[in-house]
Amino acid sequence: MFDDSKPIFVQIAQMVENDIVDGLLAEEAQVPSTNEFAAFHRINPATAAKGVNLLVDDGILYKKRGIGMFVATGARAVLVGRRREDFYEQFVRPLAREARKLGIDNNQLTAMLTREAEAGLADAGTGTKKGTS
Secondary structure, three states: OOOOOOOHHHHHHHHHHHHHHHHOOOOOOOOOOOOHHHHHHHOHHHHHHHHHHHHHHHOOEEEEEOOEEEEEOHHHHHHHHHHHHHHHHHHHHHHHHHHHHOOOHHHHHHHHHHHHHHHHHHHHHHHOOOOOO
């Protein structure tokens, strides 16, 4: 479940973020307690609490004293906005730089992206992936 590339508490926070972005945790929904995270993932409750508190510090979650943690209103929009910016920095900028190096102009790059998007839609419609039958 966990990998060694990041601290476990960061991975816990990312799991909660993913659930929010994916719509599994709606705004104002209660999130599992740190003890529930700890028991489910077989980790120290302090580690789970550290991950949840990252999201509290970011304003993604908030505490209701004596009740638990809840997803803040607007949390999904904040997370999607951050991820879109990360996507731009991690993928789009390097893609554009490489395209320039190769002499690929904007029209050609757009055509390539459109071709890939259409292939992805076709794959989704057939339930197959590229390279499979």
